[in-house]
Amino acid sequence: xxxxxxxxxxxxxxxxxxxxxxxTYKKVIWRLMPFLFLCYIFAYVDxxxxxxxxxxxxxxxxxxxxxxxxxxGIFFIGYLLFQVPCNIALQKIGARLWLGPIxxxxxxxxxxxxxxxxxxxxxxxxxxxxxxxxxxxxxxxLYLTFWFNGRYRxxxxxxxxxxxPLSGFIFGPISGGLMKSLDNVGGLHGWQWLFVLExxxxxxxxxxxxxxxxxxxxxAKWLNPNERRLIxxxxxxxxxxxxxxxxxxxxxxxxxxxxxxxxxYFGSVSGNYGLQFWLPQIIKNTLTTDQFRIGLFSMIPWxxxxxxxxxxxxxxxxxGERCYHIALSAAAGGVGLALSAIPGISGGWGLxxxxxxxxxxxxxxxxxxxxxxxxxxGTAAAAGIATVNSIGNLGGQFGPSIIGFISTKxxxxxxxxxxLAGFCWLSALIxxxxxxxxxxxx
Numbered sequence: 001x002x003x004x005x006x007x008x009x010x011x012x013x014x015x016x017x018x019x020x021x022x023x024t025y026k027k028v029i030w031r032l033m034p035f036l037f038l039c040y041i042f043a044y045v046d047x048x049x050x051x052x053x054x055x056x057x058x059x060x061x062x063x064x065x066x067x068x069x070x071x072x073g074i075f076f077i078g079y080l081l082f083q084v085p086c087n088i089a090l091q092k093i094g095a096r097l098w099l100g101p102i103x104x105x106x107x108x109x110x111x112x113x114x115x116x117x118x119x120x121x122x123x124x125x126x127x128x129x130x131x132x133x134x135x136x137x138x139x140x141x142l143y144l145t146f147w148f149n150g151r152y153r154x155x156x157x158x159x160x161x162x163x164x165p166l167s168g169f170i171f172g173p174i175s176g177g178l179m180k181s182l183d184n185v186g187g188l189h190g191w192q193w194l195f196v197l198e199x200x201x202x203x204x205x206x207x208x209x210x211x212x213x214x215x216x217x218x219x220a221k222w223l224n225p226n227e228r229r230l231i232x233x234x235x236x237x238x239x240x241x242x243x244x245x246x247x248x249x250x251x252x253x254x255x256x257x258x259x260x261x262x263x264x265y266f267g268s269v270s271g272n273y274g275l276q277f278w279l280p281q282i283i284k285n286t287l288t289t290d291q292f293r294i295g296l297f298s299m300i301p302w303x304x305x306x307x308x309x310x311x312x313x314x315x316x317x318x319x320g321e322r323c324y325h326i327a328l329s330a331a332a333g334g335v336g337l338a339l340s341a342i343p344g345i346s347g348g349w350g351l352x353x354x355x356x357x358x359x360x361x362x363x364x365x366x367x368x369x370x371x372x373x374x375x376x377x378g379t380a381a382a383a384g385i386a387t388v389n390s391i392g393n394l395g396g397q398f399g400p401s402i403i404g405f406i407s408t409k410x411x412x413x414x415x416x417x418x419x420l421a422g423f424c425w426l427s428a429l430i431x432x433x434x435x436x437x438x439x440x441x442x
């Protein structure tokens with residue numbers, strides 16, 4: 001049984017010097033965030049490297065665009081089914097002994113994609129990968145609430161989620177280079193080597209995390225007693241303020257909020273994963289067929305997205321405003337998707353439009369996670385965060401699948417891009433309609 005992540009402090013609230021508080025949180029940030037950031041990069045690469053593998057995998061295995069899109073997205077069906085029990089398990093077992101084994105197992109499953117020979121093999125492996133990865137992202141989002149109060153949380157989530165564009169920025173050319181240089185080495189296709197080699201970092205990170213992570217500030221020996229007391233006190237103050245402002249809401253109101261959060265997240269996730277899985281193919285169709293150069297071109301939208309995410313997250317934390325940061329990002333992502341669908345658009349302008357789309361939808365997804373934590377608290381936060389993430393992430397099934405279906409039927413991705421843009425705009429509208437006035441001001 002895991003220890004309580006932040007045991008209650010005894011006695012009256014203690015006053016802490018602002019400089020001491022700043023130093024303490026800086027210490028926690030530098031201890032936790034670089035490692036969690038690397039872990040999410042490895043997780044995301046193992047999740048979406050199928051987009052690069054598909055450049056040759058579809059041809060080698062005789063897959064249509066529709067089959068490939070369904071297989072890429074079926075990951076999220078498995079992801080949906082197990083997130084809530086996984087988040088509850090993290091609270092019971094603790095992050096150290098939960099997140100580490102998850103990383104090891106998903107690395108092994110991702111590597112097994114090299115053995116795929118037929119459609120149902122592909123579907124089965126992707127479904128299983130979704131199951132074993134389902135406890136990581138919502139688990140880390142919950143884990144951050146064990147350490148950071150509302151003042152820091154949105155920025156920490158944004159920093160953590162910059163792993164999404166950086167995984168594309170760093171591993172795009174690596175993936176393209178591996179596929180090009182290792183094709184037919186040892187009798188294996190380049191895409192088979194891709195799955196094997198890019199799974200190794202996840203397994204190593206999983207082993208490391210079992211020795212490196214603490215379940216919460218109460219068990220962190222690298223913090224002194226005053227630092228632990230400060231963090232626990234700030235978390236208690238946050239929770240007390242939240243209960244005073246939202247604790248009286250009815251069960252129906254809370255359930256409605258969770259349902260709306262699911263719809264909001266679904267819209268941005270649909271655009272996000274539609275781009276993640278199909279961007280290499282779009283670049284191949286419009287700019288170059290060379291695998292390494294496809295990787296280099298893919299660095300552009302993900303580089304722009306990295307900068308946008310950090311700036312938007314910082315501004316949201318500094319102003320305390322959440323709704324419009326999410327809504328405007330989602331709307332901008334929809335505009336970028338719609339512009340990329342203009343008939344006859346050149347490869348260069350298309351890449352510019354896709355850069356706007358990537359920056360918008362990924363920034364909306366990262367900024368979004370500061371919103372549910374304003375309305376959900378205590379044990380409801382564990383189940384609520386996992387529910388929103390699991391149902392919202394069905395957009396990861398919808399986005400790639402709709403692109404694959406429309407590409408197969410109409411031999412064009414333009415209609416699919418406009419469809420995804422519509423879901424991004426719907427996400428923005430729901431945000432503005434229901435969450436203009438969030439309950440916790442910072």
